[in-house]
Amino acid sequence: MTATLGATPTIVLVGHGMVGQRFLEALAERGMTATHRVVVLCEEPRPAYDRVALTSYFSGKTPEDLSMTDMAFIEEHGIELYVGDPAETVDREAKRVTARSGQVFEYDTLVLATGSYPFVPPVPNKDAEGCFVYRTIEDLLAIEEYAKTRTTGAVVGGGLLGLEAAGALKGLGLTSHIVEFAPRLMPVQVDEGGGAALLRTIEEMGLSVHTGVGTQEIVVDSEGAVTGMKLSDGSELATDLVVFSAGVRPRDQLARDCGLTVGERGGITVDDQCRTVADPHVFAIGECALASDGRVYGLVAPGYEQAETAAATIAADETEQLSFTGADLSTKLKLLGVDVASFGDAHGTAEDCLDVVYSDSRSGLYKKLVIGRDGTLLGGILVGDAEAYGTLKAFTGSVPPVSPESLVLPAGAGESVQLGPTALPDDAIICSCNNVRKGTIRGAVTEHNCTTVPEVKKCTKAGTTCGSCVKVLGQLVTAELEASGVEVDKGLCGCFSQTREELYEIVLALRINTYQDLLDRYGRDGARGGDGCEICKPAVGSIIASLAPTIGADGYVLDGEQATLQDTNDHFLANLQKNGSYSVVPRIPGGEITPEGLIVIGEIARDFGLYTKITGGQRIDMFGARVEQLPLIWTRLVDAGFESGHAYGKSLRTVKSCVGQTWCRYGVQDSVRMAIDLELRYRGLRSPHKLKSAVSGCARECAEAQSKDFGIIATAAGWNLYVGGNGGATPRHADLLAQDLTDTELIKLIDRFLMFYIRTADRLERTSTWLERIPGGLDHVRDVVVEDSLGICEELESLMTDHVAHYADEWATTINDPEKLARFVSFVNAPDTPDPVVGFVPERDQIKPDLPLLSIGMRPAEDVLEGSAQR
């Protein structure tokens, strides 16, 4: 320790990006934050965020979603974090850093994590209005703002970030071009064959690609704004906006200024411990460092390793001698929906190595493995389908147990085999970002009793950075649970060994339309012929209701046997409250209601003495109805033209809306009309859990659509559809499923999405948890409902068409059916007597349940009625 007696030693970290944040966590884990003063100088106006996922800002992630900094962590460890205040100078003699604000910090140890800066080729007018780089959230905000009034954009650079940037420009509604100097896209990661497969797919998406040409000049108008680019082949490309994404350079200026050694092509020279070679008190980590193998690493995983190494060295922990001498450059990405992966010696630079190539240009597939003379897998490239990446990467450096060609051939073509992750050795690295080995993941299950992927993620950090290994993680967890004898019973309940999804398939395929038939034929041994349970009855009731017209069941949930399957809410078509009374919610589509409608609801609530409250879904809830009052209330509501709001059902609740284009100065589409259309289309649709929706008329998002199961936001060109959002206890921002849809496209896509959810979700699984759970997540759902990868879209649409055609208001049906009405009594032997324990007392000019009445339990009827509020 370098501390002088009595003074707390100080560590100053310059730069708070992903690597800087990991360094702080590594310090905290080693107890260093308790014994040291830790100062962080951060140039950007916000603390560390997920730069790898930067582009997801354009698919709906907010800067807050991207944040990687838990302020509680910073506070708990007493870290002094100065945001928007970069280090300006370092005086190594005095061991002192001066920040832009003028603050001066003396250090014992200085850690530079300044990252890199985007390289902008020195072409004329490169700083013109309309020229951008793609590195920080601020850059993205500026691009988004500028793109609003423009039509065309060009990206200089066809690498990873360039393709992401071009996709983002397209998402912003611009005609997009990519200009790449190399003869192919992603020249670093893929070879010529891979580049060709990628090119075809990218062009099919409507992006224009210009390879083998350089940018010579940015053309500007008289006011200095971009109007085009001059290319090296003599052509000119008209564009309103240019994004430079031609690689990055280490940010080593601060280090140069204070005399630290830097490499010929930049980067602060460090040793195996990430200590600068010029000064033992200074370390450099991440993209600004030139590692001992002579390379600068631009990936996050090596940066994390460097952060851990530096922290361990500073902590001088003798039990843990970490060093960083180089790292693997394997990557797997999903670019504009295309899988691209490269690993190991992807370009086959080893002596005498051989290639195994599978290429199918029709479907944009390209897979290459590089094999050594002795059969060792050295590396490879996968474009279009990177499913095997996790397995192949883990086998790199060894001779795989099966022939290499079988690993790249598609299923069904010859001798393709599925080599699961269970075949991997324990020291195979599963998560490269966090350097987690298979053995550690197995240990999380066997020793730390993790039983789910989220638990294992938390325990091991695997899968928490880029997420590309989460699928393998799931397979490993399941395999390990099964191997350790934990019975993974995925059955719905004690009566059925099938999942809800399997039961749905059985009901649909065999047209089974009664619960008893399903139980007697497909129930567990001991459950057949029995009475089922309260878990599977409503679940099967819901499946039958969802599929009613298709399987030949009545669409009315109180018909025949269906009435015996419904939870009490569905059985009484109202919401049970704590004292045994019910609440009533008429449908108010889109939240639009006439004054006459409001008056009717007001009069009914007043006449029956009900407590009224406006709901979050833009309708009116009336509380305190006794069961025998429900038909009387609904007779009046139906007479006035109201329908059931299904507030009681696991079904569509409401489609909220903002006032939209009709009234609002900002609105770009008629959000109210769309909300009404959607609510009327999907009303009464039974689903695994409740469904909420909203439509916003512009990007200001007043209807909060991104917190809904399916939310729609208007754009100048149509509608953006977001799915899987949730409020409540586990809030989740919805993910963008598709952009700029017409009315017809939007409805078709929602039809498919909802029916696919109904088909595959577990009981009581909201769309948000469903999206997180199902293999492949959002990408898989998009493949199925947008690309029709399973070929079921026609069926999904036809199921929805059936639902829409057969919808009938269940309250209108009920009040016209005397046999059903007879069920709406408190007592079968005293139909006119109200339940005496349902009583009310006044509060704020309305009623509330008389709870003491419930704890008394039983009292003579007369006393109770006198003691309760006037009804």
Next chain:
Amino acid sequence: MTLAPETTDLKVQLQLADGWFTVCDLSRLLPGRGVAALLPDGSQVALFRDRAGKLYAVDNRDPFGGAAVLSRGLIGSQQGRPFVASPLLKQRFDLESGQCLDDETVSIATYEVRAS
């Protein structure tokens, strides 16, 4: 639901301290669902009929929440034992013994019931 003609006249009766108390026609009980009945002393009973036609009667009051709602719960069978799940917070009660299956310290009253 279709009922065989010979069962339509049957009445559901409860055994009370002073003899059998007639509640309603058997046809008012839908197999798999319950109804509530008011007794002369003001207490409430939940009556159920299972799939095999067997009748059960328990106190209608949910001892956890206090509301008189057990008749509105769903019934089922677990290893051959019939139960009702409270519609409030889903605790299960054995329909024959009244024992709560989720909390052994809680049970509810049961009644003898017949169709005649």
